[in-house]
Amino acid sequence: MPTTTITTDETASTDGALGHSLLRGDELLRAESPDPQYDRPRELSRYLLMHYGSFEDTFERPDHPLAGAYGYAHRLSEALRAAAELTGCRVRDALDVGCNVGGVSHELARWVEDSVVGVDLSPRAVEVARRVTDAGGGSFSVVKGAGTRTVRFRLPDRRERAELRFETGDGEALAGRPGGYDAVLVSNILDRVADPAACLAQFHDSERVLRAGGLLVIACPWSWYPEYTDPAAWFGADRPDHSSEHALKAALRDRFTLVAESEQAGVLCQNPREYDYFESHVTIWQHR
Template identity: 35%
Template sequence: MSLLASPAPGSVARERALLLLAGAAAAAVLPALVRRARRRGLLPATAAAAGTDEGRSTTSSAGGGAGAYETRKAVDEYLQFHYGRPEDILPYDCGPKEALRFAERLAMLCERHCTALQDFTGERKPPLAIDVGCAVGGATFELARAFPHVLGIDYSQTFVNTANTMKERGWMRYRAVEEGALTVERVAAVAEDIDRGRVRFQQGDACNLPAELGQVDAVLAANLLCRLPDPAAFLARCTSLLRRGGVLVLVSPFSWLPAWTDKGSWLGGYTDAEGKAVWSADTLKAILSVHFDLVEEAEVPFLIREHRRKFQWGCSHAMVWRRK
């Protein structure tokens, strides 16, 4: 089925998503589609087509945007989130224990469904996984338990530098807030049974991944989609990035905010021109089913510690897709 095929009547979410994914291959017809979509109210007048820079947020870190990840505060918070011991993050008998060990559970989703890991014939190259939006590398290292080669990519150079420090020496100090201005120093560490030599990190843009990456067997994108200026461009790239049979693991709370993603590029969380609610999961199913089979959906809770008596509990929607 063509990415430019007309949607079924009333399927405005599908038409909007297909329009965003049209990309360079449809350059000759894209302007007409954009005009038609704007007339029907599927895209606002300032919405960007996939592959352009319109609508990209330049908001400071105080209100969101990529700059939020370049601070020492963000590094400390993510080191704690990715590597903190469960008893340090949630030191109480009460509380959502099932939301701990987020990075480990993400890696297990990839491992469970990647058929390349079950190929013992030796006729193909060793499986390769990419963790897009890897932050400080927690899930990237967990993927290395099963995958012989893992690449972590993040837009934040500060996060990539931190992840490389974790690779080089296996640990890094961070400060956790206890109460007010009171903090405690802790150590983030990669598990000793993980081969850090299997992992590498590089800075990169999820909306413009380089062709030099070739094709891979698994792509993990955890809590990433709703932090991208152009999530449709990332999804379109995943089609060529994955080998046939490869798995795309999308995990997202769908926390769409204009500071990160121009509203015209949201995949859901709004009402269409007919007044119907558009849900992100439905949009993903509409656009990815062209080249992928949905093999699992799951609820993936996570817990972020702000201080010892305040936490952010979230529940991301996980979707595992296999490339046709």
């Protein structure tokens, strides 16, 4: 996990990484902009904290009732690593779809052999992920009561990581690469795309995105909203007696083997007394 220290907004750091400002406090105190949701300062702040903040940054007390939800990015990466060991799948190159500010990509880069590519639709989230990578850490502000506080963090030595690259892109229209990736992680976007079935089809219709024998991770809380996806396209909509989890398995079972299944909790901090808790259904599949 990243090393993190908490400071006040007035504190200056002589460390280049810790002093690299990613998001200022004054940006969080303005009225919400008309920008897309995931480009907005408060949204970026919440994801920076979930991806890079320490336990103390996130909860401020050790006995917090949501403490078990800490470390979502790390747990997703470790679930994929365990599946790779179980199946004997060598992961030289990985694709992180819906990477946001890059926390899962950085966790993957600690064990993937050669390269990790993070892709997200939000230009500002991708910009922040790149700046974190270039600086080896940074600082950002989070809301605290009527004001803000600053969180500073430092990543592990980049010499110990795979090559990292971040790109702005649509998870429904991935560019792919010759031969495909050894592993693809699709994190919390299937219930946010216009056509989730078409999004899934990218991973089995050819080996442009995922190679034969490669691993596919689908993490999703199945939190559907009509402003993102037409209700007719929601997984399970055609079978009221089936859940989204069942619909996903039905869509993949002919071309993939289910390797692992789990529930992974996560939490986004609005302020020290308000949190958005979610529980992602995580399945890991091997492409046949």
